[in-house]
Amino acid sequence: MPAPSATSLGLRLETARAAARLSRRELAERSGVSPSMLQKIGDGRRTPSDQALGAIATALGTTPEELLSGPARTDSRVHQTIPELRRAIAVYDLPEDGPVRPLAQIAADVATAVDDRVQSQYVRLGDQMPSLLDELFRAVDQARGRQREEAARLLALAARSADAVAYKYDYRDLSARLVELMRWSAGLADDPALTAAAAYVRMEVYFASRQLGPGLRSLRRALDQMPAPTTERLAAAAAALHMRAAVAAGRMQSADDARAHLREAEALASRVRERLYDGTAVGPDSLEIHRLSVAVELGEEADLQEAVAAATRWAPPRTLPAERRSHYYIDLARAQVQLGRPQHAAESLLVARQIAPLHVREHGQVRTALATMVRLTRGRDERILALARWAKAV
Structure with missing residues (x-):
């Protein structure tokens, strides 16, 4: 089996070739690398020499670094x-x-930060979070008793909002530190629902490092350690953990586990109103969005067909946060790509971009889907090419 790096290079080469609308023979003529060697590189069976890689990159109008590592980051001022x-x-x-305002005033700013996060307002978050975190660190340090617990709760929510900036813009080391800060703060707050929310967010670290097995175990441990879901907030926290566990199990191709977690999530989500709980949207609508996510992760054609058909009958309501609504259309596009429908996927991504452009542009799965769409259409669909260039997928 080829090394993952060779496979990734091959996919990037084929995407760049499709975007340039070059046949393999035309690329061979321009680069001086034989068509058979180009096919082996494209299939992930060979890694080119530095000289060959440079010649291929020049012929494609790109750089060896972009073929090896993917396109550069977007130019966002975040x-x-x-x-x-x-x-x-x-x-x-x-x-x-330093000065610390009354907690009620700080809480209003934290609520704004949470709203900015779920509405994908990353530029504003990046500007405002450092000073808000500075003040919250002082508040936790200076307060005592219940006041300290409330300050810690606010700090946990603020750390999560800051993590959205780090995680979406691929600063994974910083994201991991902010997740640990959220977990530390939740512990100080002595709040089981908030601790569960921190476990939900921590799964990002496992997704990023592809440690799905340990991540799924961490979610199950968090569920085992929670008190009985006797309140709406605790039920919502447990539902969120089950929804995330279902996605993780789906990505691991464990269909039985994924569906079992979805059933648990459904039972809990039916008991709560659709809204934000400790920064996480939970409820019947969020559950429907996770059903699609699980279908995409499992990749079984019958489930994908059913999910795509369901999208003609149901759409996420506008009352849901922009990030969650756009994620639905991202996953719908991924399902359509798996079914070989790149033009339909483009329609879905355009809807997602209209809802939350920054979220879509910085989403790794969007870039992967767009690269596949460029290859499927051989670079001949101008709309897909424009989307791929906008998202730095090519």
């Missing part, structure tokens, strides 16, 4: 805010002295 965010969390438990 990247400029990352150093200040790193600075803010470096001394979370040893904050400098």
Whole structure:
């Protein structure tokens, strides 16, 4: 079996060739690399020499680095805010002295940050989170008793909002630190529902590192450690964990586990109103969105066909947060790609972009789907090419 790096390089080469609308023979003529060697590289069976890679990149109008590692990051100014965010969390438990507003005023700013996160307003979050975190670190350090628990709860929610910036823009080390900060804060708050929310977010770290087995175990442990879901908030927290576990199990191709978690999530979600609970949208509509996600992860044609057909009868309501609604259309596009319908997938991604453009542009699965769509259409669909270039998929 070819090494993953060779497979990835081959896919990127084939995507770039399709985007350039070159046949393999035309690329061979331009690069001086034989068609048989290009086919072996494209299939992931050979890794080219530095000289051959450079010649291929030049012929395709790209660079060896982009063929090896993928297109560069987008040019969002969010990247400029990352150093200040790193600075803010470096001394979370040893904050400098400074003013702290009443917690009610800080809570209003945290609520705004949570709303910015679920509406995919990453630029605003990147600008505002460092100073808000600075103040919350001081609040936790200075407060005592119930006041400290409330300050810690607010800090956990703020850390989650900051993590959205780090995770979406591929600063995975920073994201992992912010997740740990959320877990630390939830522990100080002594709040089981918030601790469950931290376990839900921690799964990002496992997704990013492809440690799905340990991640699924962490979700199940969090469920085992939760008190009985006797309140709406606890039921919502448990439902969220089951929904995320279903997606993880689906990605592991464990259909029975994925469907078992979906059934548990359905029983719990039916008991709660659709809204945000500790920053996570939970309820019957969110459950429907996760059904599609699981179908996409499992990749079974019958389930994909059913999910795509269901999309003609149901759409996420506008009352849902923009990030969750756009994720539905991203997954719908992924399902359509798996079914060989790239033009339909383009329609879905355009809807997702209209809802939450920053979320779509920075989504790794969107880039993967668009690269596949470019290859399927051989670079001849201008709309797909434009989307792929916008998202830095080519």
